[in-house]
Amino acid sequence: MVKLTLADAFDTFFAARPQLSAYTVQNYTRTAKLYLKAWRKKPINEITRQMVLKRHQELSAEIGKTTANNVMRHLRSVYNFAAATHDEFPPNPVQILTQARAWHREQRRQTLVTALDLPSWWKAVMAEPEHSRDFLLMALFTGMRRGELMALRWDNVDLNARTLHLPKTKNGDPLNLPLSTFLVELLAERFARADASPYVFPGPGKDGHLVETKKFLLRVSAGSGVSFTLHDLRRTFITIAESLDVPYYALKRLLNHRATGDVTGGYIVVNAERLRGPVEQVAQRILELVNAEG
Template sequence: MTTRSLNFTKAALDTLPAAQPGTRDTYHDSKTSGLLLRVTETGVKTFSVYRWLKGDSKPQRTTLGRYPQMTIERARTAAAQVNAVVEVGGNPADERKAKRAQGVTLRDAFKDFLAARKNLSPRTIYDYQRLMGFHSEEDRTDARRSKHKPRRSAESFKDWLDKPVVSITKDMVEKRHAKMGETSQAQANYAMRVLRTVLNFAAAKYDNSKGEPLLAENPVKRLSQTRAWYRVERRRTVLRSSDLKPWFAAVLALPNKRDDGSRTVVNAKPDDVRDYLLFLILTGARRTEAARLRWDQVDLDARTFTFPETKNKRPHTLPLSDYLYALLKERKTVVDGDYVFPGTGKGGYLVETRRQTEKVAKESGVPFTLHDLRRTFITIAESLDIPAYALKQLLNHKTGSDVTAGYIVMDVERLREPMQKVTDFVLRAAELRPSAAVASLIQREGHGRET
């Protein structure tokens, strides 16, 4: 192994031999303090700086680059910069880390954020990606090919993805929030909450040269400081008791569509949507959790069903009322596949219901959203004086700081009577007998309705 001082010139470095097998030769530049050239047994030549740092027990090596890709002049300039940092008590490694952090883009931060958040649901990830304009070209192609009108895009930060996060200013945030609010104030608030979360993550993950957070202050804070958040009232729309009769009539009248081989069914079958809507209003289930319900999560013997992955990360088992038991038992005989409510999308479960829900709204005169059905279930359950703890369990709501609730173990059978009460009320309001057989209530071919 060779170690000696050398005036670094092109002629001198070009003629340096490879090191002996199993060793590396080191050459010190006679003109620049700390600048080294290391030569391996394969002849690879690499510039580095070797300096003692204040307070450290051993010197630190800073790799600069390979020769001849890095010229001698560039190596001496880089070494001088490292020396300047060391002379003032700095750490070149920290400086490099800070420099990399300064170049972290919103795209980089968002990728790292998703990688770190292992507990985000697929739906949440999809919404965040859609918001950031982060979907793959394959996803975009699928959306263009779809015959359905896609959900209004919320790609609020697509043009910011390649900007360093340190370049996103309070003024930019304020202007973008106001611009987005011209289309949807609720969406503007949601987008900024997501951006705030990603930037908080960036502030925690990336440091400057002093080990301080890359962002001294989250620029989204401007919206709180100036009270610019939009005041968006929580939706309170529900189906009233008087709405249930025409709504049920319109839902039960959705025509069957069987794929008999003579044509291809592109969209979700209306009978799948029909039963899905009935399931939502009679269970209060969240729409995505219900759509993803699999047959292996339904126990017809025990008359229960389970959502293993829920919004609050806890499995949720509920009883089936008599009406829903008969409905699912009948579906089991005619539905193929793993999902109770199958769909033609990539996931295999029901996703697109817009055409059928718009038809129900038009025929019944009752405008509604899928989440309105959950609110309707909650409102009816509360009106029936169902105990608060039982209602929370039916809805799988967190009990928060309620210490008493933490001691209550609510068995699924304790929820059977409350669940049946809601079903009985809804069917009476719809002028359907609570004990009526599903087969007669939603005849698959005749579409009749027993009164």
């Protein structure tokens, strides 16, 4: 019997799913190479229930409960895929977390940059170097996910049509978004300064694009007195959109959320032009808030 190592199982999983977003692949790769490093050369079918339970407990204490859960979800998915082509595999060892009720309860974060905090946050962002300033402004004005924004390529930005195209996203669907006037001007200036990199936000690493944001997030947090994450900016964007009474289906499309189980939603075509008005409204409201006098 050919032994399939954990590392090989992850590689096979990726090869069979070319539609996975770069962000998803990055997260799964981090699981395999960092959090399950000690098991990489081990046959995946020799990972036991007790090994899973112990490693989940260790990660919970060392890194955090949410990360521990995510690591084991990744392992469960890869094991299920491998087992589908290997009849002799034992049941998925991650099942122990369900049977032992060991999964941690996770609470969805509800944090965002409030209207009152936006002026001080903005001031700190505008004091940043161009690459971090523009990245944070793009995150706020589009609500895009971290990985999608970091890997954004110039050939997916059309300044003439004032649109942005994401061929791969977290849910596997492509996304076309209109660009507000504010972002068209920001990207035009950025393009004029761009070097030969195909990425809007190039970086020194092997991927060629920005991958590390922690340092400038900490700088802006310290400079503004506003503690935030990149996902907080996504929540800020959509909260402002909702406050402007942007239609429900437009909100879902702006966030690239599927209307799962919604028959009516399946009949509604929300294209980039349909979203242009809402996107411009949100941009104008953000600018109003950051310029509001305290």
